[in-house]
Amino acid sequence: MASTTNRARDVIFVIGAPGAGKGTLCKRLAEDNNLEHLSIGDLLRQISSSPNADQIMASYIQRGELLPTDMILSILGPFFQESSGQTLLLDGFPRQLDQAKEFESRFGPPNLVLFFDCPEDIARERVITRVAGRAGDTLEVFQKRYREFGELNPPIMSYYREAIVTDTTGSTEESYRVLQSALDGSMEWLDVILKSVWS
Helix, strand or coil, rough: CCCCCCCCCCCEEEECCCCCCHHHHHHHHHHHCCCCCEEEEHHHHHHHHCCCCCCCHHHHHHHHCCCCCCHHHHHHHHHHCCCCCCEEEECCEEHHHHHHHHHHHHCCCCCCEEEEEEEEEHHHHHHHHHHHCCCCCCCCHHHHHHHHHHHHHHHHHHHHCCCCCEECCHHHHHHHHHHHHHHHHCCHHHHHHHHHHHH
16 A cells, blocks of 8 residues: 555545444554544534534434445545645544545545454443443444444455554553554554654
8 A cells, every 4th residue: 555646645544343442542643653633433423513514414424324435535535635744544434345445546545554353342342331421322323333344344354455453352552552563564654654753
């Protein structure tokens, strides 16, 4: 996965089931390495709660359904055209294979793909503990989204065979150490870090 001239900045896809630790680990990775963290889930929740929200878009989000590919890319497009110099950690994208392929058609391939691997029982427990603190996090929504992830993710992982897979079963500290160890062996990650130093 190489850099592309089709967009103004580099991007890392971060894939994982709900409760896999994407938000927590991405936030820390961004802080430690001068990257920008963009959570798709947080972004969509902000859009949905806006008084000026597009009602069709908001209805998809409120029902917990995947947005059509054109719709999600129209939301994300401006972020890739910003010439901030920071690599963008795209947390929660792509969620289905056609999103990945259409993204590449418009913006070029990602510089790196990370996959956070966490079994359902642990992911469920994490989501349950945060239910009170985040709108839309219920056990029913988790079960729907985890099933959906299980169906839609295998083709993505087959497509991105070079993805860096990290076991996020452990605590935040343990999972972050595993992630750092995996990244240390990646030339693509080294390239990202070298660029971040000069941004």
